Amino acid sequence: MKQQTLAQAIEYSGIGLHSGQPVNLRLVPAPQDSGIVFKRTDLPEQPTIRALPELVTSTVRATTLSEHGAEVFTVEHLLAALSMMQVDNCLVEMSSPEPPVADGSAAVYVDLIQQAGLAKQAAERRVYALDRSFSVYKDDIYLIALPYDGYRISFTSINPHPLLGTQYFDIDLDKDEVLQEIAPARTVAFEEEIAYMQKHGLGLGGTLENVVVFGQDKILSVPRFADELIRHKILDVIGDLYLLGSIKAHIIAMKSGHAFNSNLSKQIQAYRLKGEQQ
Numbered sequence: 236m237k238q239q240t241l242a243q244a245i246e247y248s249g250i251g252l253h254s255g256q257p258v259n260l261r262l263v264p265a266p267q268d269s270g271i272v273f274k275r276t277d278l279p280e281q282p283t284i285r286a287l288p289e290l291v292t293s294t295v296r297a298t299t300l301s302e303h304g305a306e307v308f309t310v311e312h313l314l315a316a317l318s319m320m321q322v323d324n325c326l327v328e329m330s331s332p333e334p335p336v337a338d339g340s341a342a343v344y345v346d347l348i349q350q351a352g353l354a355k356q357a358a359e360r361r362v363y364a365l366d367r368s369f370s371v372y373k374d375d376i377y378l379i380a381l382p383y384d385g386y387r388i389s390f391t392s393i394n395p396h397p398l399l400g401t402q403y404f405d406i407d408l409d410k411d412e413v414l415q416e417i418a419p420a421r422t423v424a425f426e427e428e429i430a431y432m433q434k435h436g437l438g439l440g441g442t443l444e445n446v447v448v449f450g451q452d453k454i455l456s457v458p459r460f461a462d463e464l465i466r467h468k469i470l471d472v473i474g475d476l477y478l479l480g481s482i483k484a485h486i487i488a489m490k491s492g493h494a495f496n497s498n499l500s501k502q503i504q505a506y507r508l509k510g511e512q513q
Contacts, residue, residue: 236360238323240264242352247343249335252309252422252446253297255439258331260313262347265324267356270480271317273300273307277330286314288478288500294493296437298475309333311474311493312422316344318477319413322353323360339421339445341470345414363507364483371491371498378495380503383485385409388472390488392465396425396449402465408473417473419459420466426450468492476500479507 244263251258265272271286282303284290293299297309313334317325319341327334337343369380386408393401406413424438424446432438438446447463448455460466472486475496482503488495 236321236362238267238356238358238360239321239353240267240324240356241322241348242354245347245351247335247337247347249337250440251331251333252336252339252440253437254331254333256331256333258329258333258335260330260334261328262351263326263328264354265326267324267358269324269326271314271322271325271327271477273310273327273329275305275307275332276328278305286310286478288497288504291478291497291501294497296432296493298493298497305332307332307334309336311471312337312339312341313344313474314477315470315474316341316348316418318473318481319408319418320345320348320353321360321481322348323481324356336440336445338419339441339447340419340467341417341474342419345418360481362481362483363479363503365503367506369499369502369506371495371502373495376490376495377487378489378491378499379487380499381485381487383483385485386481386483388469388486388488390465390469390472390486391490392468393490394464397452398449398454399464402462404462404465404469406469413473417466417470420463420470421445421447421456421459422467423447423449423464426455472496479503 241264246261248259273284282305284302290300292301298311299308365382371378389405391403443456
């Protein structure tokens with residue numbers, strides 16, 4: 236497989252999920268071997284931030300990347316779309332630190348990439364195949380990456396909310412069904428936590444359309460899937476692990492989230508870099 240970038244630049248405007256700030260986003264074709272790079276066009280000298288595991292500086296409700304004195308956050312939905320569409324190289328220009336929430340999923344970004352089209356590049360795609368296992372454990376929560384000839388995620392979610400309970404989903408990410416089964420799944424929130432989140436500057440751009448909001452005994456939003464929560468959990472894993480680029484692995488998750496995703500990707504990256512230096 237050859238590396239791919241966008242065939243042309245494409246723009247999209249909206250507001251950030253957590254900041255509520257307006258933002259203009261532009262996805263731009265990028266040279267081979269450059270990876271995914273964010274550019275803060277609103278800041279002096281327009282600093283860039285590379286999408287790498289070692290640059291993750293926060294995982295509170297979202298994934299934050301920091302480099303050159305600048306940061307971008309809640310990048311996981313866009314990264315998931317780039318992963319699903321197999322975009323190896325892309326410059327992401329943003330006029331604010333947070334990409335548009337769009338519909339709360341990766342579907343809008345998938346549509347944008349499809350509209351822009353893909354262009355093959357001369358260099359071969361670099362796919363990192365795990366040759367050993369990696370894991371993160373804390374109490375009854377864990378995240379494991381195993382060697383696997385392909386890319387697969389098996390996720391179990393256990394939530395005390397009466398409308399959620401135990402959910403399990405397993406998917407082969409090498410197949411096109413990921414665009415229908417995972418990309419449209421939106422982020423989830425609970426009605427009783429919204430006031431606290433907004434008091435602390437989170438979820439300011441959330442609505443009943445771009446977030447699936449659960450009340451005490453009913454869903455306040457119109458769900459797209461009966462198990463939208465776990466599908467979005469898988470979406471987050473795809474986005475967070477795309478900081479590693481393309482990989483071959485079987486990811487097994489139990490109740491995990493952004494912090495576990497970041498820990499796992501940093502482990503794998505450190506092991507990979509050590510091997511390259513030998």
